[in-house]
Amino acid sequence: MSAGILSQLRLTARLFRRSLAAGEYKTLLLALIIAIAALTAVGMLTERVERQLLGQASELQAADAVLSSDHPIPPKFASLAAQQRLASAEMAIFPSMVSFGQEASLASVKAVGAAYPLRGQLSLQSGATQAPQPGEALIDARLRDVLQIQVGQQLKVGQLQLTVRDIITREPDAAFDFSSLQARLMINAADLPASGLLGFGSRVKYRLLLAGEPAAVNAWLAAAQPQLGRGEAIENARESRPELKEAIERAERFLRLASLLAGVLAAVAIVLAARRFALRHFDTVALLRTLGASQRRVRALMLAQMLLLAGVAALAGGALAWLAQAGLLWLIAAQLPAPLPPASLWPWLWASALGLVLLLGAAGPVLLSLARTPPLRVLRRELTVDVHWFWQYALTLLAMMGILLQIAKDIKLAVIVGGGMLGALLLLAALGWLLLQALQRWRWQGSARLALRQMLRQPGLLLAQLAALTLGLCGLWLLTVVQSDLLQAWRAQVPPEAPNHFVINLQPEQIATFNAQFAAAGLPAPKVQPMIRGRWTLHNQQPVQPQQYSEPRAQRLSEREFNLSWGEDERADNQRVQGPPLNAAVPGWSVEQELAVLLGIKIGDQLTFDIAGTAVTAPVINLRAVNWGSFRANFFVVGSEQLLRDLPSSRISSFYLPPAQRTLVPQLVRGMPNLTIIDVGQVLAQVETVITLASSALRLVFVMCVLAGLTVLLAALETNDSERRREAALMRALGASTARIARIWWLESLLLGALAGLLAGTLAALGAWYVATAVLKLPWVFNVWLPLASIVAGMALSGLTVWRRLWALARTSPVLMLRE
Amino acid sequence: MQARQLGKTVSSEGEKLTILHEISFSVPTGASLAVVGRSGSGKSSLLALLAGLDTPSVGEVILAGAALQTLDEDGRAAVRGRCAGFVFQSFQLLPELTALENVMLPLELAGVRGAEAQALQWLERVELGHRLHHLPRQLSGGEQQRVALARAFAPGPQILFADEPTGSLDSATGAVVADLLFALNREMGTTLVLVTHDDTLAQRCSHQLRLQAGQMIDWQVPAQTAALEQAA
């Protein structure tokens, strides 16, 4: 390496180190570190939580990915999986009669490979966990009780004689089979061919279970998706549990919004600090050019400073983020069922890259135009250079938009947040301008007049300051005041005693016995709702054909059997969004609104369901919004009582059983063997984990946001700090008393703080309302105190800087200040 | 160094203002030139043109053999880096760098090996060997200007431009700095362009140029030079 490059590098490093030590980069570095730390921490946490949830979701389907089919699965899918080095296991499920001696029962037979389950664990009464070997059978307690069979005895299914090896206490993927729950018999897949059970006309569901590295799983999904044939589908654990899906999605939206805010706030701080940074470098550049440095060299030097700055910020921000999220998880470790899987370096790399983009966007154009500073400035101090502010703003905006997109991963959300911010800024500028005009009209006296004149001398800067202060405060409010309300609203959605068991197949004549058993156990009788299974046949007299829908989910839903009910179409978790309530005596349907959109159903449409051979037709009367997170039985379609009452129906119920009273379940089944009781405690626990994790993660993000907001405030108030100090020195040199200067400063900053506080409080209250109702779909009350509290806080904050300035003023002589 | 028909016109608030008017002279290598005149007479503007910090409206400058008007801004910077040193009234040290590092700056920009050792020698030469690691704000005005002198002489420039180097200093300190400036100048054989409004300081230079409202109203050269010029 030549001496030139070496000494250039040394010079770059030295300038950087010295500027750092001199506090020149303080605000900029702080803003960058916080931006990177916030984005990294959020990214890491989301990644870890998502990995964990994915793991749990995988457990719920005993695999990372599942291909299901109504015919034997073509071998190409297994060989695709082998190419990706995925573990795989085939599985077949079908109903069959099982007998032991005189007793016989219908059971759901599950034929599994030795590798089953690929994820999660099979729990057996003996403590063992292995899947059945050929010749062996595993049964659940229900089948044991109905057949009156013991471990070691042989049962008969089809042509097979199998020895019962153990009793199943828990299957990881039990909840996955929600709709087809009967007594369980689990056998080895190798026994299937000899069983004679797979003959013509048998209703078999085939599944291919796969597990492996996420990347490999995704590669398989991508390869398999286009090759799916008729009746073949890739199942998604998230979709199979609406409660979990909703919790995860809400958590993701929450986290994304919060990190968006952190990102934007930090970006504003970076822009402000970068501007100041650039403006303070005129002298350095002029001197370097006088001493013979070319423009290219100056640019390289400035760029290198930026890179170093970004590098330091990336390291510090990454370390901070890592510590923060590790600390957080340590704090809530007791509430988590298992330690979270570790995070990768990706969130940090992403955040650092975004930080660099922001920095270059915000400071790059200014620094590059800085290189054109005329060297003559060493003689004529007033000379500056026309900075390309347009490019600066355009690039900053672009960088911000990129970041919004990256974080939101959703153009609509990015545009709403970005547009909202921009709109709010423009609105702020307009409002601020009007307010100042109004203030100017007033006939002020003495210090107030001076203060106002000072403020209005650089209206652009003043408005920028006002906007930044407002944004910073607004972010603070959204995050501190609003977050706890939002979290509370969310938690309230899953009551502590949410039902953890569902009962289906209850017959109307059994209700009395059912209730009596609960009474005997000292528990309140659960609410019972009718349930009727029906196939959707006609939509406005036209036959329903799955292939008419383009979306796979719509295809699946349209051909699936619907669970229908009547009565009770209005509850806290079921709200009518359109149309009048159902009239019990007039035929009509009430349809869940998302399903209606998916299947193209509108109010007034005639829907026909085939219920046990009877065609039932009625118009759609209303659409409902359903909160699937409520853990109660919910129905996509509800009919009026008159329409369904006389058709054969069973009952469904859900109830909460405290752990100590678990024995009620086998008692109920013994008395009423037709009952199917599903334990959703596991799903409930997972939803709670999601909420715990998400709300703790949010707290962390909020702390980051608050820090980012404070940095914005600092940067905003710092923009003309040195100017103000010089003015003060001048005023004092001209004989103004410190008290007078202080009065002017106080008036000026309190006015600015009050304006910003008012605007911020109002905006935050409106923003919170929007986020709560439109994005998170939670009930929300407008907080009237917020704007008032905000005014006080705004004044206090901007007053703090005056206090700081006054302190500096008292310590420095006018001469020193003027020389600065 | 040569100036031919130099003129500078600026427009401020729509009005054309001629701040330098048809100035021609030449200064031989190793000589010293004092530019004197009242405040606002155009001294700094002339220095800026001579050093290539600014471009003339008319006329040309030849600095160390380079015709400045043929060069672009970066070309002029290169000439400055190669041949010129600067001392200013307001010192113009980088506030974040220590005394030593400020002196090293031009050496490093020029890619000189052993910059630190050379800078150290120069600081000792201006009797600041004990203040190497102090920041400018920890130094007095006189000390800062001595650092600036070390910085200006360290790369061994052919020409030194000094704009009122004692203007910010009290007279005693100013005298010390001026003595040092002339001593170093003699030692190094540097051509010196010194802007000052102090006539005694100007007298210590071989050539004097007096400006008034942008016009060259007086031009003094040493007797033997005058004789040579007349003979030519």
Ligand SMILES: Nc1ncnc2c1ncn2[C@@H]1O[C@H](COP(=O)(O)OP(=O)(O)O)[C@@H](O)[C@H]1O
């Ligand atoms: N770019 C410019 N625009 C307007 N006026 C200028 C400009 N440059 C110099 N002047 C004016 O030219 C005159 C000479 O300035 P200067 O060379 O700094 O004088 P001196 O150094 O002798 O005090 C001053 O009146 C100054 O205001």
Ligand SMILES: [Mg+2]
């Ligand atoms: Mg001058």
